[in-house]
Amino acid sequence: MQRVIGQWFGRASGLALAGLLALGGLMGPALAQDNRTSGGVVGDTHSNLGAPIPWGTGLQPAGGPVKEAIHDFNTLVLWIIVAITIFVMILLGYCMWRFRESANPTPSRTSHNTVLEIAWTVVPVLILLIIAIPSFRLIYYEDRARDADLTINVQGRQWYWHYAYPDHGDFAFDSRPIPDEDLKPDQPRNLAVDEPLVIPVGANIRVLTTGQDVIHSFFVPSLGVQKYTIPGRTLETWFRADQPGTYYGQCNQICGTNHWFMPIMVRAVPQAEFQAWVEEAKKKYAAAEPAPAEAGTRLAELSR
Numbered sequence: 001m002q003r004v005i006g007q008w009f010g011r012a013s014g015l016a017l018a019g020l021l022a023l024g025g026l027m028g029p030a031l032a033q034d035n036r037t038s039g040g041v042v043g044d045t046h047s048n049l050g051a052p053i054p055w056g057t058g059l060q061p062a063g064g065p066v067k068e069a070i071h072d073f074n075t076l077v078l079w080i081i082v083a084i085t086i087f088v089m090i091l092l093g094y095c096m097w098r099f100r101e102s103a104n105p106t107p108s109r110t111s112h113n114t115v116l117e118i119a120w121t122v123v124p125v126l127i128l129l130i131i132a133i134p135s136f137r138l139i140y141y142e143d144r145a146r147d148a149d150l151t152i153n154v155q156g157r158q159w160y161w162h163y164a165y166p167d168h169g170d171f172a173f174d175s176r177p178i179p180d181e182d183l184k185p186d187q188p189r190n191l192a193v194d195e196p197l198v199i200p201v202g203a204n205i206r207v208l209t210t211g212q213d214v215i216h217s218f219f220v221p222s223l224g225v226q227k228y229t230i231p232g233r234t235l236e237t238w239f240r241a242d243q244p245g246t247y248y249g250q251c252n253q254i255c256g257t258n259h260w261f262m263p264i265m266v267r268a269v270p271q272a273e274f275q276a277w278v279e280e281a282k283k284k285y286a287a288a289e290p291a292p293a294e295a296g297t298r299l300a301e302l303s304r
């Protein structure tokens with residue numbers, strides 16, 4: 001019996017090693033943050049690139065590398081689930097057919113089988129390992145920008161978003177949804193906002209989130225970003241849009257009666273257009289800028 005167990009462990013560790021090596025090869029190159037596939041094309045604008053669609057199933061299409069990495073991981077786990085489901089269905093079907101009363105009138109009274117028991121412990125552990133390694137890699141990939149081109153402060157407030165661009169003149173503004181009666185034909189209901197977040201295409205955006213009152217959550221599915229905004233705490237994450245377009249999201253942490261009032265709209269535009277917007281925004285939002293004392297407090301808050 002010990003020899004059988006030894007053989008099992010030998011085979012299991014061989015399988016685990018092969019699995020890990022295969023995963024290393026598969027997942028390695030895809031998760032570099034400076035691996036920019038496209039810098040965006042001037043004049044190339046897609047409207048509603050990242051938005052939910054009626055009867056849509058599955059994940060929203062990827063607008064950048066973080067979401068692509070999420071897609072890859074989702075696909076891996078989905079195929080593992082499919083394989084397990086098929087295996088269990090076949091096993092169930094076989095047992096029902098092979099051990100039915102007419103074919104097997106005197107059932108066996110066996111209650112233990114060491115090899116089987118080790119197998120159904122070791123195999124799930126291996127499956128979990130195969131899921132855990134790319135899962136941790138994805139979590140660390142999403143965690144922070146290694147080499148950010150731009151920082152945006154995102155503050156969740158009851159019930160609107162407050163955005164600031166500390167390294168582009170430190171202007172700040174609020175973002176609120178457009179009422180139904182004022183919607184233009186290309187603006188999705190409950191998602192379009194008056195003052196969208198504007199970002200340059202192809203830039204790694206560092207996002208620092210804070211909460212003013214309660215916990216909100218900054219969630220833009222097509223860019224693969226979701227981060228809580230917590231009062232008294234600064235959290236970091238990052239994203240990048242590789243195609244110009246508009247990406248929609250929402251606060252997805254129930255934050256009070258007007259929780260629905262917090263849609264997110266991100267416009268990714270070519271670098272030159274972004275610079276022009278920054279110059280305009282500095283003037284436009286100058287009046288809304290916080291007093292120096294308040295700005296100091298905010299900076300101290302962020303550097304904590």
Ligand SMILES: [Cu+2]
Nearest residue numbers: 216251255262
């Ligand atoms: Cu909220």
